[in-house]
Amino acid sequence: MATATAWRTGRATTLRTWHMTRRAYPWTYAVGTVLPAALTIALGYLGFHAIGGGETGADFAKGSGTSAYLAYLAVGATAFQFTVRLILWSAKALITEQRQGTLGALLIAPATRLPYLLGFTAFAVLSSIAEFLTLGVVIGALGISIPVASAPGAVAGALALIVAVFALSVGLGGLMIAAGEAHISQNTVFIVLGLLCGYTFPRDYLPGYVRWLAEAFPTTAAMDVLHGTLTGGHTLTDLAPRLAISLLLSAAYLVLGVRTLPYFERRAVERTY
Amino acid sequence: MIDATRSAARVFAAESLKQHRRLFGQPLVVFSMLVWPILQLATTYYTLRPVATASDAAAHWPLAADPHRLLAFLATGTLAYAFFFSLVQSAWHFSFERTTGTLELLFLSPAGRLTLMIANGAGALLQNAWLLTCFTTAALLGFGTLSVASWWMYGVVVLALLIPAVAWGAFLNSLLVFSRDSAFLYTVLDEPLWFVSGVRLPHFALPAVVQVVGAVFPLTGSLIAVRGALLEGDTLGALAPTLGWLTLLSALLLAAAAVILRVGEAHAQRTGRLRLA
Amino acid sequence: MPDTGIEVRDLHKEFPVRDRGLFGPRTTKTAVNGLDLDIPAGRITGLLGLNGAGKTTTIKILATLLRPTSGTVRVDDLDSVADARAVRRRINLIAGGERMVYTRMTGRENLWYFGQLYDVPKRELRARIDELLSLVGLTQAADTMVERYSRGMTQRLAIARGLINDPAYLLLDEPTLGLDAPIARDLRRVVARLAAEGTGVLLTSHYLAEVEELCAHVYVIADGRHLAAGSPAELKTATGSLGTVRVTVPQVPPAVAEVATRFGATRTPADGGGEILTLRSPDHMAGPLAAAIVGAGGAITALEIKEASLEDAILALTDGTVPGPVVLA
Numbered sequence: 100m101a102t103a104t105a106w107r108t109g110r111a112t113t114l115r116t117w118h119m120t121r122r123a124y125p126w127t128y129a130v131g132t133v134l135p136a137a138l139t140i141a142l143g144y145l146g147f148h149a150i151g152g153g154e155t156g157a158d159f160a161k162g163s164g165t166s167a168y169l170a171y172l173a174v175g176a177t178a179f180q181f182t183v184r185l186i187l188w189s190a191k192a193l194i195t196e197q198r199q200g201t202l203g204a205l206l207i208a209p210a211t212r213l214p215y216l217l218g219f220t221a222f223a224v225l226s227s228i229a230e231f232l233t234l235g236v237v238i239g240a241l242g243i244s245i246p247v248a249s250a251p252g253a254v255a256g257a258l259a260l261i262v263a264v265f266a267l268s269v270g271l272g273g274l275m276i277a278a279g280e281a282h283i284s285q286n287t288v289f290i291v292l293g294l295l296c297g298y299t300f301p302r303d304y305l306p307g308y309v310r311w312l313a314e315a316f317p318t319t320a321a322m323d324v325l326h327g328t329l330t331g332g333h334t335l336t337d338l339a340p341r342l343a344i345s346l347l348l349s350a351a352y353l354v355l356g357v358r359t360l361p362y363f364e365r366r367a368v369e370r371t372y
Numbered sequence: 373m374i375d376a377t378r379s380a381a382r383v384f385a386a387e388s389l390k391q392h393r394r395l396f397g398q399p400l401v402v403f404s405m406l407v408w409p410i411l412q413l414a415t416t417y418y419t420l421r422p423v424a425t426a427s428d429a430a431a432h433w434p435l436a437a438d439p440h441r442l443l444a445f446l447a448t449g450t451l452a453y454a455f456f457f458s459l460v461q462s463a464w465h466f467s468f469e470r471t472t473g474t475l476e477l478l479f480l481s482p483a484g485r486l487t488l489m490i491a492n493g494a495g496a497l498l499q500n501a502w503l504l505t506c507f508t509t510a511a512l513l514g515f516g517t518l519s520v521a522s523w524w525m526y527g528v529v530v531l532a533l534l535i536p537a538v539a540w541g542a543f544l545n546s547l548l549v550f551s552r553d554s555a556f557l558y559t560v561l562d563e564p565l566w567f568v569s570g571v572r573l574p575h576f577a578l579p580a581v582v583q584v585v586g587a588v589f590p591l592t593g594s595l596i597a598v599r600g601a602l603l604e605g606d607t608l609g610a611l612a613p614t615l616g617w618l619t620l621l622s623a624l625l626l627a628a629a630a631v632i633l634r635v636g637e638a639h640a641q642r643t644g645r646l647r648l649a
Numbered sequence: 650m651p652d653t654g655i656e657v658r659d660l661h662k663e664f665p666v667r668d669r670g671l672f673g674p675r676t677t678k679t680a681v682n683g684l685d686l687d688i689p690a691g692r693i694t695g696l697l698g699l700n701g702a703g704k705t706t707t708i709k710i711l712a713t714l715l716r717p718t719s720g721t722v723r724v725d726d727l728d729s730v731a732d733a734r735a736v737r738r739r740i741n742l743i744a745g746g747e748r749m750v751y752t753r754m755t756g757r758e759n760l761w762y763f764g765q766l767y768d769v770p771k772r773e774l775r776a777r778i779d780e781l782l783s784l785v786g787l788t789q790a791a792d793t794m795v796e797r798y799s800r801g802m803t804q805r806l807a808i809a810r811g812l813i814n815d816p817a818y819l820l821l822d823e824p825t826l827g828l829d830a831p832i833a834r835d836l837r838r839v840v841a842r843l844a845a846e847g848t849g850v851l852l853t854s855h856y857l858a859e860v861e862e863l864c865a866h867v868y869v870i871a872d873g874r875h876l877a878a879g880s881p882a883e884l885k886t887a888t889g890s891l892g893t894v895r896v897t898v899p900q901v902p903p904a905v906a907e908v909a910t911r912f913g914a915t916r917t918p919a920d921g922g923g924e925i926l927t928l929r930s931p932d933h934m935a936g937p938l939a940a941a942i943v944g945a946g947g948a949i950t951a952l953e954i955k956e957a958s959l960e961d962a963i964l965a966l967t968d969g970t971v972p973g974p975v976v977l978a
Contacts, residue, residue, distance in 0.1 A: 131559045138567045139419070146423040149577035150433050156425025168422050283403050290411045300418040379768040386765035393753045473749035477810070480712055482737035483766040641716035643665055644709070 105214035112218025113225075116188075133230050136180035137237045139299065143172040144241050162301025164331040170245045171330045173238045175299040178325060180234070181227055182264050182298075182318065183289050188223035189216055189268035190285065194275040197367060202276070206368065212360055216272070220265050245329060252328030252335035259324055259345045263317035266349040269356030273363030279370060297322045317352060320345035376484075383483050384491040391462075391495035404461070405454055406503045413450045416572050417443055433574055441603065444517040448599050449571035451508040455501050455537045456569075456591045460561045462496035463544035467554045470646055475549065479640070485633045486542065486626070489549075493541020497534075512602065519605040528608060532597035532618060536590035539622035539629075546629040550636035550647055570595055590625065593618040653726050654689035654849055655711060655818055660720035662706050662873070680706040682873035683720070688818065690849040693840065695864035695881075697853065697963055703873035704853045708822045711851065712742040724818060738767065740818045743811035745826030745854075746804070752796040756787050756806050759795060760813055767814035781809040784839060786832075801829055808836060818849040825856060837863060861959040869966050876966050881959045888962040894935045896942060897951035899923040904945035912938050923950065929961070 147153065147168055155168045163171050192215070196202040205215070238245070247253055271288060275281045292298070295305070295313035302310055302319070313319045320341045327333040327341070335342070395401050420442070423429060430437035435445055469475040478488060512518055520526065544561075548554045565571075568586035570578060575596065578586065586592040597614045600606035608615075640646050662681040667674075681703045688694045688711075696704050709715040711722055713733045722729040724736045750759045757778060764774040782791045785805035795803060804827065811819065821840065825833035841863060844850050854860050860867060861881045869877040869884070877884060897919050898905060909916055912934070914926040928938055935954050942949060 131563075134559075134563045138563050141567065142572055143419065143423070145573055145577045145579070146420050150420075150429050150436055150574075151423035151426035152428035152432055154426040154428060155422035156427075156429075158425060159422035172419070283400055286408060287403060290408050290415070294411050294415045294418075299415070300421065304418045304421060382765040382768060386762045389758060390751060390754065390762060393751070393758065474751060476714065477749055477763070478766070479714060480737065480742055481763065481766040482734045482768070488766075638716070641714065644706075644715055 105211065108210040109214035109218040109221065112215050113222045116219060116222040117226075132180060132184055133233050135183075136176040136234055139176040139179075140169075140173050140234075140237060140241065140243070143169060143176075143299075144243070158303070159301065162303035163326065164333070165246075167246060167330050169241070169243045171326065172299055173243050174245060174326060174329050175297075175322070177231065177234055177238075178260060178322060179293055179298040180230075182260070182292060184227050184230070185220060185223050185261065185264040186268050186271065186285060186288065189220045189265055190271040190275060190288075191281055192216060192219045193272045193364075193367075194279075194281045197276050197279070202367065206364055213269075213357060216269060217265070220261070220268070224261060246332075247329055248332045249328040249334045252333065252338060253325060255335055255342055256321060256325030256328055256338075259321040259342055259349070260318060262349045263321045263345055263352075266317060266352035266356065269353060270359060273356065273360045276367035277363040277370070279367070292316065292318055295319065297326070315348075317345045317348035320348065380484060380487045380491075383487045384494065387488065387491035388495040388498065391492070391499045394465075395496065395499040401500060402503065405458060405500050406507065409450045409454050409504055410507065413443075413446055416450075417446055420446075420572070433576075435574070435603065438517070440515045441517045444512055444515055444603055445574070445599060446572060447508050447511055448602060449566075449595060451501075451504055452533060452591060452595050452598060453566050453569070453571045454504050455497065455533060456540055456589075456594075457562065457565065458500035459493050459497060459537060459541035459544055460558065460565075462493060462500070462541065463548045464554055464558050465496075466492055466545050467548035467551065470549065475646065479637065485637065486546075486630050489542040489545040489629055489633065490538060490626075492545055494538050497537055497541060518602055520602060521605050521607045525601045525606075525608070528611070528615070529598050529601045532601070532611075532615060533594050536594050536618050536622045536625075539625040540590050543625040543629045543632075546632040546636070550632060550639075552647060565589065565591065568592070587617075588621075590618060590621050593621060652690040652817065652847070652849075653723075654687060655725075655851070656721075656723045657684055657686035657688075657707075657711070658721050658723075660684040660686075660707070660710065660722065661718045662703075662710060662715065663718045680873050681710070681717075684868075684870065684873070684875055686851075686868055688849050688851050690817065691844055691847045692865050693844045693850040693852055693863045695852050695854075695860040695867035696870065697857070697860060697867055698870040698876070701872075702870050704870065705822055706873075707870075708742065708820050708851065708853065711818075712740060712820055713737055714742075738814060739816060740820060741811045741814055741816035742820045742822065743808055743824050745821075745823030745828075750795055750803060750806050750810060753794065755792045755794055756782065756798070756802075756809075757791040759806060760809060763810050763813045769814055777813065777815065781812055784812075785809045786835070800827075801832060804828060805832060812843075816848065818851070819843065821850060821852045821854075823854055824852070825854065825859060833859075857958065857960040857963060867959075869963060871966070881962075884962045884966075885957045885959065888957075888965040892929075892957045892961065893953075893955040894928040894938060895951075895953040895955070896926045896928075896938060896949055897923060897953075898926065898942060899948050899950055902946060905942055905947035908938075908941045908945045908947070912941070914938070929965070 147155070151168075155166060159168060160166045165171055193202065193205075196205050267288075271284065275284055278284065295302075295309065296316055296319040297313070302313060305313070323341045324335075324338045324345065327338045328335060421439075424433075424436040424439075424442050435441045469478070479485075544557075548557065551557065568578075568582050569589050569591040570586060571591070575583065593614050597611050597618065600611050600614070636646070660681050661679070661683060663677040663679050666676050666678045684703075684707060686694070686696070686707075696707065698704050706715065710717050711724075711729070713729055713736055716730055724739055727735050727739075729736045751762065754762065760778045760781060761774065764778065769777065779788075782788045785808055787802060787805055787809070790798065790802060795806065798806065808824070819840075824840075825836055828836065837859060840850055840852070852860065852864060865880060867879065867881055867884060868875065877887065879887065896914075899922070901909070901916070901924050906916075909926050912926075912928055914928040917925050917927065919925045926938075926942075928934060935952065939949060939952060
């Protein structure tokens with residue numbers, strides 16, 4: 100019974116968002132999401148050829164387990180873009196309702212919040228596919244081929260990343276409505292994740308204490324799995340402990356987020372009335 | 373003439389106060405003009421490190437051999453980019469004065485239109501850029517990587533950054549005041565700007581087409597001049613072509629701003645709408 | 650510079666209209682169609698008309714925000730197009746409901762900001778800001794950020810802004826719109842005082858009582874055209890002093906209905922039952938109407954005569970009850 104209701108809430112949210120976005124899709128939005136990743140990959144490509152002469156330093160291979168710098172960068176930049184996209188949809192769902200003035204209507208509805216947010220994430224995952232195809236064209240045009248060491252591992256890594264970003268988004272979304280602010284929080288989260296979680300460079304480059312800090316985010320371990328099973332030459336079994344860590348951390352963030360969300364919602368209502 | 377200068381100075385003072393009140397102490401300014409650029413600088417540095425540490429790198433790009441100099445190269449890029457992008461942001465904000473109605477009051481006043489646009493940009497720049505400027509200056513001095521031909525080249529650096537940036541700001545302000553879809557400009561001038569202007573890569577690494585496109589943006593020339601003067605010990609003579617081009621470009625931007633203002637205001641007076649066409 | 654006032658001659662303004670998007674057919678909409686106005690120094694001149702009559706367009710042309718399609722506007726012998734910058738120094742505009750000030754600045758800073766744009770001499774500016782703040786009752790709140798002002802306070806600040814350059818000519822577009830009654834009254838006093846001290850004022854307002862109280866001379870326009878002009882008293886006389894006679898009757902037998910039709914009275918249901926017969930006519934028609942109703946066997950429960958007001962005059966003019974143009978002294 101409860102599952103059926105949750106399913107209906109999630110499905111309704113996905114469909115609603117799909118319709119709303121399809122009707123008024125700002126194409127600048129698509130440019131804004133695909134472009135940063137494409138430009139990062141292009142930056143690496145140009146640097147790799149013009150500066151590195153088609154080679155990388157020894158410490159890169161040591162940290163990443165591969166010498167395929169461009170493939171590593173393409174995976175990282177794409178994953179990062181995906182992370183940004185997912186956070187934009189999931190974490191900003193509630194504050195968008197707040198700004199439209201529909202948060203009140205949502206809060207008094209009996210539906211629980213988790214399926215609602217899952218609906219947003221499902222939409223974001225689906226709609227990102229088109230953007231990935233565009234990025235794929237860029238990667239292909241630059242002649243970058245991405246080795247797949249373990250296909251099941253890569254799928255597991257990608258799923259772990261989705262779960263991790265979703266888990267982070269629940270709490271972040273709560274913070275946003277309580278603070279009534281999205282711009283500063285979202286961009287700070289993007290830029291911190293991009294620096295710490297080993298998207299576009301091996302984490303070994305970072306100073307020791309920063310590396311420990313990175314472990315606090317479930318996205319870090321998820322990126323280890325994704326990079327490892329694609330360019331890193333590892334199997335899923337090799338990386339099972341990292342996968343487990345990522346999922347455990349995600350679960351912790353999710354529980355924390357769901358527990359604190361009602362509090363943040365109350366704060367948001369008190370702040371605006 | 374003296375009268376015109378005096379009234380222009382008063383418009384500058386007025387706009388400076390406006391921007392000071394709007395921006396000073398705002399968390400957004402601290403984040404977007406200090407925290408984010410520094411974290412982004414670190415990410416870029418680490419992302420490029422694999423290619424800069426390649427065995428051949430020093431042969432292609434001597435600067436890459438020294439991690440501190442590479443960092444200084446990227447830091448100057450970050451600073452200059454922040455200068456120019458803050459003006460994009462400020463012009464975007466200025467365009468909101470269309471909807472709040474204060475823009476009409478500006479056009480009601482006898483104040484010179486181009487002066488207003490320049491003053492607005494300059495005011496925003498001063499408010500936005502000082503944090504990052506202090507940080508970058510301290511960092512560059514701390515790294516000990518500076519190589520400057522003579523003390524007054526610092527003055528050249530400041531001018532090579534400020535004048536084109538202010539001209540750029542005046543141009544963007546004029547354009548956005550009369551644009552219907554400023555979101556488009558905002559997107560186009562964010563990410564692509566760093567790419568084509570050589571913010572994160574030396575000029576020679578960019579394809580010819582990108583170099584040509586980049587030359588249109590004053591940020592490109594500013595960066596060449598600033599990096600040449602600070603990191604390569606270039607003399608004024610060596611930088612003369614770049615500085616000449618920057619001067620020309622700044623003049624063109626200001627002329628374009630003047631034309632846009634004239635056409636835009638005439639159109640507004642004819643149709644009652646703030647648009648160019 | 651001679652205070653020759655604002656002279657508007659044969660003013661036309663057409664707006665290009667593009668129907669259905671970018672490639673639709675282009676037409677023009679005429680907002681002002683051959684207006685002549687004189688706004689001398691030291692007088693409050695009214696500009697009246699219904700919505701869409703062209704008042705705001707006219708005011709915006711006088712303010713140099715719009716350019717006339719043809720015709721001239723001269724301000725103290727300066728052409729408002731050719732000498733726009735000099736004209737802008739001599740005029741200012743206050744639009745009603747206007748809250749166009751910078752919210753991140755204090756009231757004092759807003760006035761200082763606009764004073765700089767108008768190049769008000771430094772020493773004068775300081776004194777004038779204090780004077781204006783006290784004039785609009787914002788001395789206490791002078792150094793508070795405008796974002797913490799109430800709606801009325803912001804509006805008062807906007808009024809002070811309109812006076813920052815001590816304009817020789819003040820254009821007021823619905824200045825009391827949305828103001829609390831006491832503040833509106835204070836503003837009217839200020840405007841009257843400014844005019845007495847020599848400022849030329851052009852006033853448009855929906856509150857005709859306000860126009861009647863303040864304006865020495867009123868222009869009435871409709872569809873961008875001149876309809877009538879004169880003092881409020883002259884306008885009332887010229888429109889035949891159409892007052893309103895309202896007769897409440899308990900019921901309307903056919904004979905009374907016939908009387909109503911004969912007199913041209915409109916019939917509306919009365920609140921407490923029965924009907925109200927309303928007649929817009931000269932005052933002396935009340936007697937004959939009442940007599941005719943009684944003569945037709947009807948009864949009268951109430952009879953109300955309202956004297957002609959400027960409002961009636963304007964309504965009569967714009968309804969076409971009185972054929973325009975009516976030109977008076």
